[in-house]
């Protein structure tokens with residue numbers, strides 16, 4: 001199972017991760033996001049306006065309250081079953097910052113469309 005996850009991560013060559021800041025710039029396509037006891041990582045995603053963006057969330061631990069992900073501005077709420085990838089297509093038609101967070105709003109993360 002772990003090997004499969006690694007393979008999935010390595011299969012996304014268009015994602016460039018900046019070290020340290022937890023931010024990921026996406027130039028197109030899918031971005032894997034992990035939900036664990038520290039929240040969502042990466043917790044900040046940057047994408048160019050008009051680029052397709054699909055976030056694939058995978059919760060990797062029972063020891064977190066991030067068992068769902070909520071995009072308040074999009075009125076999107078998805079359950080995150082343990083170790084099951086859940087896709088969310090994010091609209092990028094306008095430049096704005098979209099928040100995504102756990103159900104209680106403790107783990108706040110963001111997608112910056114610019």
Ligand SMILES: [Cu+2]
Pocket residue numbers: 065066102103104105106107
């Ligand atoms: Cu929470």
